[in-house]
Structure formats: structure tokens, C-alpha cells
Amino acid sequence: MLKLFKRILQLSGKYKGRIGAASVCSFLESVLSKMPLFFAFIVLAGFYENTLNARRCLYIGLGLLAVVVLQAVVHFLSDRLQSGAGYMMFADQRMALGGHLRKLPMGYFTAGNIGKISSVLSTDMVFIEEVSMSTIANMMSYLFSSLILTVFMFVLDWRLGLVATGIIMLASLIAGRMNQLSLGEAAQRQEQSEHLTDAVLSFTEGIGVIKSYNLIGEKSQELSDNFKKSRDTSITFEKKMTPWTRGLNILYAFGIASIFGLSISLQQNGVLSLPYLLGVLLFVFDLFGPLKALYGEATRLTVMDAALDRIESVLKEEELPATGKKHIPAVSPNAPEVCFNHVTFAYQDKEVLNDICFNLKENSMLALVGPSGGGKSTIANLLARLWDVKSGSVAIRGTDIRDVPLGELMEQISMVFQRVYLFQDTIYNNISMGKPDATEEDVFKAAKKARCYDFIMNLPEGFQTMVGEGGATLSGGEKQRISIARCILKDAPIVILDEATASVDTDNESYIQEAISELVKGKTLLVIAHRLNTIREANQILVISDGRISQSGTHNELIEQAGIYRDFVSIREKTSGWSLS
Ligand SMILES: Nc1ncnc2c1ncn2[C@@H]1O[C@H](COP(=O)(O)OP(=O)(O)OP(=O)(O)O)[C@@H](O)[C@H]1O
Numbered sequence: 001m002l003k004l005f006k007r008i009l010q011l012s013g014k015y016k017g018r019i020g021a022a023s024v025c026s027f028l029e030s031v032l033s034k035m036p037l038f039f040a041f042i043v044l045a046g047f048y049e050n051t052l053n054a055r056r057c058l059y060i061g062l063g064l065l066a067v068v069v070l071q072a073v074v075h076f077l078s079d080r081l082q083s084g085a086g087y088m089m090f091a092d093q094r095m096a097l098g099g100h101l102r103k104l105p106m107g108y109f110t111a112g113n114i115g116k117i118s119s120v121l122s123t124d125m126v127f128i129e130e131v132s133m134s135t136i137a138n139m140m141s142y143l144f145s146s147l148i149l150t151v152f153m154f155v156l157d158w159r160l161g162l163v164a165t166g167i168i169m170l171a172s173l174i175a176g177r178m179n180q181l182s183l184g185e186a187a188q189r190q191e192q193s194e195h196l197t198d199a200v201l202s203f204t205e206g207i208g209v210i211k212s213y214n215l216i217g218e219k220s221q222e223l224s225d226n227f228k229k230s231r232d233t234s235i236t237f238e239k240k241m242t243p244w245t246r247g248l249n250i251l252y253a254f255g256i257a258s259i260f261g262l263s264i265s266l267q268q269n270g271v272l273s274l275p276y277l278l279g280v281l282l283f284v285f286d287l288f289g290p291l292k293a294l295y296g297e298a299t300r301l302t303v304m305d306a307a308l309d310r311i312e313s314v315l316k317e318e319e320l321p322a323t324g325k326k327h328i329p330a331v332s333p334n335a336p337e338v339c340f341n342h343v344t345f346a347y348q349d350k351e352v353l354n355d356i357c358f359n360l361k362e363n364s365m366l367a368l369v370g371p372s373g374g375g376k377s378t379i380a381n382l383l384a385r386l387w388d389v390k391s392g393s394v395a396i397r398g399t400d401i402r403d404v405p406l407g408e409l410m411e412q413i414s415m416v417f418q419r420v421y422l423f424q425d426t427i428y429n430n431i432s433m434g435k436p437d438a439t440e441e442d443v444f445k446a447a448k449k450a451r452c453y454d455f456i457m458n459l460p461e462g463f464q465t466m467v468g469e470g471g472a473t474l475s476g477g478e479k480q481r482i483s484i485a486r487c488i489l490k491d492a493p494i495v496i497l498d499e500a501t502a503s504v505d506t507d508n509e510s511y512i513q514e515a516i517s518e519l520v521k522g523k524t525l526l527v528i529a530h531r532l533n534t535i536r537e538a539n540q541i542l543v544i545s546d547g548r549i550s551q552s553g554t555h556n557e558l559i560e561q562a563g564i565y566r567d568f569v570s571i572r573e574k575t576s577g578w579s580l581s
Helices: 002-011 013-049 054-103 106-110 114-156 158-205 207-212 216-268 274-287 289-316 376-383 406-412 427-432 440-449 453-457 476-490 506-520 532-537 555-560 564-576
Strands: 338-347 350-360 365-369 391-396 413-416 494-498 524-528 540-545 548-553
Touching: 002 013, 002 114, 002 289, 013 054, 013 114, 013 274, 054 114, 054 289, 114 158, 114 274, 114 289, 158 207, 158 216, 158 289, 207 216, 216 274, 216 289, 274 289, 338 376, 350 376, 350 540, 350 548, 365 376, 365 532, 376 494, 376 524, 406 413, 413 476, 413 506, 427 440, 427 476, 440 453, 440 476, 440 506, 476 506, 494 506, 532 564, 540 555, 540 564, 548 555, 548 564, 555 564
Parallel strands: 365 524, 365 540, 413 494, 494 524
Antiparallel strands: 338 350, 338 391, 540 548
């Protein structure tokens, strides 16, 4: 328990002083909370010894009043200091975690970690933030209370003090065991909650597919199974803990009875005076109460421990090294715009690219074609440094992209994905995030080039229309054009384009093509190509198959050779009804 306690305090960093001051207040509060008992003891003793008079009673009354007021003050102080420190500490932790997540490779987010990230950022962080400080405050107060009452017992009679200490030590052994049990289960319970988050996310994200394939029953069952598992884990935990909690209660009852019996026997034998016996009666019922509450709080600490483990495990994930200080030159006559130099890459252990070498000249277009799963998207992602190469290098104008600050690399590249992501914000902000210092005129100009100005102006609130949940409903093609406007505004020299495979309606298709033509004017273009027109226009075509470049050349060169490209083109011609001249 102490270890857990220390772990939370270690997180306190620059707020240590504040937490220390709060602990002193907690201690004072515990002492003050026991003072009324002490005054009651004095009154009883005075009454018995016939030493009570009006002046004494007045002093005791004033003393009591002062204690109550002081207790309220230190309680307020300790609360303010502790909860304030808690919120500040975990605001810092959240920012650290946010900063860390930004630097993780994309692979981390696609490798089934979304449930974990959601639980860590929502459940774990919120739990620790809201509970840790109050738990620490309560634990301190209970600990001090037990200590003070045990000291009182020693003051009344050393034998009573010894019995109280013995019971407390036995209770600590039982509580230690409970703690171990709870720790073991806490990890499992948190894991279960992670699975639950995953299941809920996957169900809600895939609801469209689930409905269209009539899988509601089957998928709901999976979700219910997860809920049931979570319920069963909690019930099993409670069942395991119950005998120990009961044991602890019996021990406390036994402790109270022994102290009670012993003090009566001591009084009968003339060792303990009657006022002292009355003092024992006053204190004994309060002796183990704080300890009982203390172990209740300890269970919460174990949940916190598991939550901290999970936060730490996310923080331990290796970041993309971002220590590069070099700058990409604006022009470089002696180096190609983009160079893949003997690049190999693997997702975990699965090698997907092998010895990829190519140069891309400024203002030229490179088309990647080939069978599904060949590695085209991976090449595009490596250029944007969403992952790092395993060996070889990727360079822009002769500078290895690993040697460049990530922000600067991103200024060089615009990416147009098939799957468009618009933020829950106004259309204006969705476009202007391409270049935050852009003027209104720049934004409008980009929207015009991306062929979305007119439809935006026809919306009731124009550029201030909200997109996303509760906002305007836009078609896939309209969203695509807004994302292209964002890229046009960004005006990066290199454009990575993943051409749409799914067909949109003809109007949208032609608008999107016009928007893309505007975007790529004067740019260096790497395109994952699906349309024959695009492929034919490319200065260079790479056929990527099984992670290797199996063919390379222009359309006219490749169509002359037997191989994947010719087969691919003839299939395309047949499916699209086009023919090559
Ligand atoms: N995040 C990932 N983790 C593990 N394996 C992955 C991941 N992304 C892709 N792969 C695998 O890497 C290989 C190459 O995938 P990639 O998406 O680059 O191919 P592609 O040629 O772009 O395919 P498509 O045309 O279908 O998009 C595939 O076998 C794919 O299953």
C-alpha cells in the first residue's frame, strides 16, 4: 500500500510542496477531530473527581468552539490544496500524454490500440484525477486518527496500548493480503474494461456495415457477451474479497471486546481509575473505525495502480525519433525532389517492402500501380514519415526525412486520402487549417480552385456552416473537395494522392478531377493510381507487387512488355469500357 501511495506522490513533481502542506493540514485535522473526545474525557474525569466548576466549564466550552472552528479551517485548506494539486498534476499528465501520442508512429494507432488509448485518456485519467487526491487525503487522515487513538490508549494504560497495537498489526496483515488480491484482480478488471471499450467502439463504428449485412443480432450478442464478462469479473472480485472483509470486521469486533474486557479487569484490580475506564469506553469505539475506512480506500488505490500501469505503458511506447535539426533546402539542383534509396519496411515482423529504389523529379508525376496489398500505400506513408523505414532511406531534395523536424517535413507534403476526414468545425476552419495564417481571400480562392465555393455559398450559413455531427450533411464528393481546398491552401510542393477506387456520381467525379488538377499544378506528385487517364499521364510508373518494384517505365514502355502492367491495363479497359489507342 505504501508503494502505491509513494507512486502517486512521485507523480506530484512540482506540486510536492503543495501536497506536503495539504498533508500537514490533514494531520492537524485528525488531531483536532479527536479533541472533542479528549474534552469529554476531561469533563468526565472532572465530574468524577468533583473538580468541575463554572470557569472550567467555560474554558472547556471555548476550547471546543475553537477546535471546531480550527478544524473547519484546516479542512478547507487541506481540501483546496489537495484537490487543486490533483487537477493541476493531471492536467500536466494529460498534456504529456497528448504530446507523446502525437509523436507515436501511425502503426501504434492502427494496431488495435484505440480501445486502450480511449480508456487511458477517459476512464483511467479521470478516475485518477478525481479520486487520487481525495483518497490520499482520506488515507492520511485515517492513518493519523488511528495513530493518535493508539497513543491515547498507551497514555491510559500501556497494556491497552499493546492490545490495540497487536490488533492493528494483525489487521495490517489481513489488509496486505487483501491488497495483493485486489492488485492482481485490478489489472484483469482494467483489461476487461479495455475489451469492453474496444467492443463498443467497434460496434458503433461498424454500425453501417453491421446493419447492411443484417448482423445486428450477432454483433449485439458479442457486445452483450462483453458486458456479461465485465459483470462476472466484478462479481468474482467481490466474492473473493468478501471473506477477507468479514475477517477484518470480526478482528475489529474482537479487538474492541478485548480492550473493553481488559480495561474492566484493570479497573476491578485497582490499576485503572474509573475516569480512565470511562476514557477507554469513549475511545475504543473510534479506535478501529479509521483503520477500517483506511483499508476501504486502499482498494481504490489498487485500481489506481492498474490505471497508472496502463498510462505508463502508453507513455513507454517508442516515439518516432524527432531530434532532426536539418532543413530541407527550397531548391536542390543536384538531388531529386524525392529519393527512395534501398528502402525496406516491415509492420512488426511482416516484411512488406523490399529494396525499393526510385527518384522523383521536381514537378513530375509518379504513379504507383499494382495488385492489392502490394505495398503502394506503405510507400506513400513512408514518404510522409507516418512510419520510419527499417533500412535504406527516404530523402527530399537530398535531405534524409529523419533528420528534419516533423513539422518542417509536413510543410513539404500534402496528402489527399480516399477516406476524407473533416473536423467538427465550420467549413471555413476546416479549410483554413491547411494554412492557419491564411486570409479570408486566400481561403475563398482555394475553395474556388477546389470547385467547392459555389456549393458552400448555397449552404444557409455559407463558410460558417458546421460540418460533422449535428452540422450540414455533405456528400462524399463535397467533403473530398473541401479536403482538396485545404491542401490547395497549404500549397506544399509535394502531393501524395490516393485516387478514389469507388466511383462517385459523374458530376462530382468531374469536379473532383478539376479540383485535383488545380492542386497538382506545378507540384511533384506521387499518386496511388487507379484511373487509366492518370496512369497514362504519369512521367514514371512503378508496378508494385509483393513489396518489390516488379516493373518501371512510362505507359508506352510498359504496355509493350508482357507482365503485370499489361494485364492490369487490359482488365481496366474491359471494366471501364475504355480502350487504349
Ligand atoms: N498497419 C498495418 N499493420 C500490419 N500490416 C499492414 C498494415 N497496413 C498494411 N499492412 C499490410 O502490408 C501489406 C501492404 O499493404 P498496403 O496497404 O501498402 O498495400 P497496397 O498496395 O496499398 O494495397 P491496396 O491497393 O489494397 O490499398 C499488406 O499485406 C497489408 O496487409
